[in-house]
Amino acid sequence: MSELGRHLKEARLQKGMSLDDVQEVTKIRKKYLEAIEAGDYKVLPGSFYVRAFIKTYAEAVGVNPDELMEEHGNVPAAPVDTTMETVIQKRSRKPETERNAKWLPTVLMWTFPVLILVVIYLYASNSLNKPESPTVDSADVTSEQQDPATQQPSPTAVGGGVAAPSEPAGTAEATAAPTAAPTAVPTPSPSPAPQAVTVTQDRKSGKTTIYKVSAPSGTPVEVKIVATGVSWLEVYKGENSKGEKLSFGNTEAGQSMSFTLDAEGMYIKSGYSPATDITVNGETVTDGKTSSRLLLELDNTGASAGGGNDTGSTDDGDESQDSGTEE
Template identity: 35%
Template sequence: MLNEMGTRLKEARIAKGYSLEDLQDVTKIQKRYLAGIEEGNYSMMPGQFYVRAFIKQYADAVGLNADELLEQHKSEMPETTKEQVSKPMAAPARSRRQSMSKSSSGRINEKMPMIIVALFIVLIIFVMWFFYNMLAENDPTDEATENDDGLQYEAPSENSPPPTEEEEPAEDEAAEEQPEEEEPAEPETEISVTGTEGQTTTYQWTGPAERELVIDVSGPSWVGATDENGENLMTATTMQAGQSETLDVSEASQIRLRLGAAPNVELSLNGEPIEYQQDLTTQNIVIDFTDAE
């Protein structure tokens, strides 16, 4: 027998176009617990603490005010019990933290002399290096040895011919020799319906290898997307009016979309709109991709 709160939640779920399986995907709560909430059967819950938490998640997913709902129907809620935790249980944890703090500070104190000695050695090395560079810069023998290589410098004579310069090809000639590359033409795109079965419509897309799917939502809708291997391209979630999601599906050979409240969802692929072939609230859209040559 349904209680009043469970009835309100179920009616809100049906108004959203969600099945219990859809709501399970949105809230991550097992289907049997969701059914128990609708029936007012809280004894099957994993614990009394989870009853309020599950009801709040259910209400948020279907667009109801969870706090207001719980306050109006608090008489229907089971009484929760508070487990008492004895204070002596916390004492060992504090003592362990204190002993760890003491042991770590003791290790630091033991290593402090070694750290000071290491810093002192580094300081000595730095001072020696600094003075060595100062002496090297002021050494008068450097200038004498720079030109002392056993060679005599000969000034160029007046009659010696000027050095020849290698001729370089003109930049304009090199530019003319390079052929201009033509930009490849953008392949044409085509999308068509290949079949329908139940809530599922299958489309065939032929077009560029680089593909982007844009999902625009004009009202509360539940949307999820997977590839041909069942991997999530978009985790199933409830999108609100005005939200948009862009998916890069260039690497996928197939994409499967699950839509709740489908009339609120607009789909476009590389700017091409995808028209729904079925007037259903909950739909599955499957798109197979073929790269155009």
């Protein structure tokens, strides 16, 4: 086994990952991962893939690939054929330039006639669709305005001026009617404040720390995980990793995910706890370890969480069942 392969293997074991886990994250076949750890680069399909696979493997287990390559300089370098690349680029660009120069005069020649036709068409359409202004007979207007026989004198009020027109009886009654008083709107009484959700460390089972989450019945409990760096993270519904998979893979700085805790509980495994901030309804949950395994159990009866006996192992099948052992 090479020093580089030993370094990657130790980092993988420290993360608690198997080769199958790394294969699922990186999409690199397991036999290539085994060859990298053994230092047998002949198994890989080419020298270019050696460095690419090592870099991807290192990022998956939380190792800086540049520092790893610099520390172990026995990795074969990928071949670079700059001459062939330059020739291919020159050959591909020349025909494209010639084609553009050939078609440009033709495009310009047809563009201007088309634009002229479009302008003419738009002008003709606007002229045809313009509505005609109505014609007014000046003789009718003059006779209507100057015929004194048809003019009715306005009634004169006492003392001079024009008398105001009389209002109908219904209108006067409506005006004199008093305005109805506005109906008072009852002020709603404030609703009681909801009871708080409490999180209490209950017990330990092997490497798993179990927390009781007490919440009133019907109150939603939000589990939020905010990543500040790279860490291997697994989230399952239930008591262990055999439940429904909710999240699986490496985290990135700034990544945030949210889940709802129900009666089945939630099992969280963090390969590097300082890079994952886990909260339940805003309350931080941590066991103070570098690599954490947490089990959240929902108690929606409203009773406060207290100590209890170990009801069973919640760790993965390949981990210790000793309830008093901590990492």
